[in-house]
Amino acid sequence: MRDQFSLDGKRALVIGASNPIGRAIAVALAEAGADVAVATTTPSKDEETIANSCANEIWALDRKGFAQAIDAADEVDVSALVERTVDELGGIEVLVNAHDLPFAKPVPETEFAEWRRVIDANLGGPFLAARSAGRRMLAHDHPGGSIINVASVLGERGLANGAAYCSAQAGVLNLTRALALEWARDGIRVNAIGAGWTEGMAMAGDDESRAKLERYLPYRRLARPDEIAGIAVYLASDVSAYLTGQVVWVEGGALSHV
């Protein structure tokens, strides 16, 4: 069974490895045998430091990879990142869009520029990366690929003061379905991981709001990032070759609640 799930020989790019879920996915893909390039979503020093340490973990597993700081909502940056991945790793079979720009604000106080920034970062970024990687995966000499978008339970349920973020996340879910249908016969699979409330992710808020959340979740705790990452290995692997256009929710049963 290990062999069937193995990612030996696959080349992956993980954007958003500077947040806990993206980072856990990057490391899990490398553990399963893939070479993994990682990128930030903004050019900030803090994000770059985390991405660099993620690349160190990948090297420690004897896999190839690199870290790059980019603005993941910038066409030129994203396209150059995909090119570098293909150059340095030799190709790209797996793309993980783990973009996450948290944002919460009452709508009457939200500037349109803020709305656009949230939509661009959370939905535009995955679109740009899927477009660049997809162009490469559609090439005649390419074996196809697997694109994995990390979305949130907030793409399925609303949240007060979360209009912009919730709208962007819902967009990611349907970007996933539409792209899956567009590329279904080209050997490119597109799926999403619907992540539940996860430790270290900003939308879970401060300690007080986290404690409240934990009281309501069926597990009475948030997810650990590695618990979100396990499903990424399955989606990246050829073992899920018949799976496309799906959102796989990893949320501890939170969405089962009335």
Next chain:
Amino acid sequence: MSVLDKLNLSGKVAIVTGAGRGLGRAMALALADAGADLVLTARTHSQLEETADLVRVKGRPALWVSCDVTDSSSVGAMIDSAISEYGRIDILVNNAGGATPGMDHTLTDITDDEWRVGVGTNLTGAMHCSRVAIPHMLEEGGGKIINVTSGFGFRAARDNFIYTTAKAGLVNFTRALAMTYAPEIQANLIAPGLFPHDNQAMIEWWREGKYTPMGRLGKDEELGPLVVLLASGLTSYMNGQAIVLDGGGLAGGHAPTGFAPVVPLPEAS
């Protein structure tokens, strides 16, 4: 521990209902590949013996028990046999189900018996098995329940009342299990798309999958690893959810596959 080590199911005991053929057999063999010990059930025993032999070839023990999941006393006896053989239950795959008489009848033609058998086979059976297996799972600290529904558990079809209603009921039964027994027990669903199980008539009926987005039908061996995934430590936070393995079917579904509207492009400004 590497992420792939979490797929190891050594020391776990798995019950698969409807294990005589098709998906059930594929799932049983995949669980054996991952190291689990098997309990195989179905109504007719001849195919069960064959599945049991295939499991043993993989080096895992297999107990087969004839069982009608629609009959709670038959299910109770099956669980008793599993416990006396292995002493524990860790994984329950409620796979028994499928076509029943009258499932394509118009509403006014459905008889009471047809409805009762259809719902019993595709919904009540999973309740019977879960009800008696869960206390044993809790004794061991927890377990995994995997219910096999269908695309018809999420979408309906014309003149398809019995099957779609039962399979949708199974979806919400799974959610209730998930909320009630978390975090000790996780309950999730597999929803296979078009899987003909080597049945030539079904392959032709489904036009070899040309109307699914991917353009092909599913293969039984593609479902085996999925059940291992849901039984494994790789999905420890997944609960009350479904993985729909259907070649993209439910991602669209509002129009025939291959339909793409020709929309005039906006003028470039």
